[in-house]
Amino acid sequence: MEDLIFVKNTTWPEVFEGWRGREANDPGWINCAVNIKGWPDWESWRRYTAARFGAERREWKIYRITDANKVVPAILVGPYTGWQNRLPVKNALSFAGMLAIPKNYEEFRKNDKVLGMIKNFPASTQFIGAIRLDNNKIVCLEGHHRAVAIALAVKNGQQLKSSNDITIALCELALGEEKLLDEMLAKGSQRPNQ
Numbered sequence: 205m206e207d208l209i210f211v212k213n214t215t216w217p218e219v220f221e222g223w224r225g226r227e228a229n230d231p232g233w234i235n236c237a238v239n240i241k242g243w244p245d246w247e248s249w250r251r252y253t254a255a256r257f258g259a260e261r262r263e264w265k266i267y268r269i270t271d272a273n274k275v276v277p278a279i280l281v282g283p284y285t286g287w288q289n290r291l292p293v294k295n296a297l298s299f300a301g302m303l304a305i306p307k308n309y310e311e312f313r314k315n316d317k318v319l320g321m322i323k324n325f326p327a328s329t330q331f332i333g334a335i336r337l338d339n340n341k342i343v344c345l346e347g348h349h350r351a352v353a354i355a356l357a358v359k360n361g362q363q364l365k366s367s368n369d370i371t372i373a374l375c376e377l378a379l380g381e382e383k384l385l386d387e388m389l390a391k392g393s394q395r396p397n398q
Contacts, residue, residue: 321353
């Protein structure tokens with residue numbers, strides 16, 4: 205894929221460790237897992253999401269994103285209700301497309317978390333995604349706030365510094381597997397029987 209440079213093959217446990225490092229100790233994500241989604245902890249919540257996607261059985265590769273200002277806004281918003289409820293068409297719009305909707309743009313241009321990321325974007329970070337082979341587009345599985353920060357900065361005429369080390373862990377969604385995204389969205393990530 206254009207603007208992606210292969211770095212290495214990896215495994216889901218290694219990808220999950222990175223996810224854990226980015227979120228597991230964040231009080232906001234812990235609160236979401238426990239008090240909103242009904243899980244005993246962050247890890248149970250995120251392992252449930254990963255299992256529904258079949259993350260452990262997939263082949264994973266790490267790529268360096270050479271032009272985050274171009275690539276990241278074009279990534280599709282992932283199959284999560286909190287994000288998809290903002291969109292008129294489910295599992296089809298990119299972060300740039302989401303911000304093209306005036307209500308979303310107004311919300312995120314005032315969002316403290318997103319604005320903080322624009323001002324102080326991590327020097328090194330990794331997204332998690334899947335390449336949809338039905339349309340050859342990347343869908344975001346983890347990293348939505350960072351993706352919105354980049355897309356918003358680009359929309360506002362700002363550019364993320366090219367010195368940032370931005371990678372993405374990717375697997376493939378084979379033809380026909382795109383329905384998993386609709387299934388994930390329909391079921392949500394609430395703890396079953398809650």
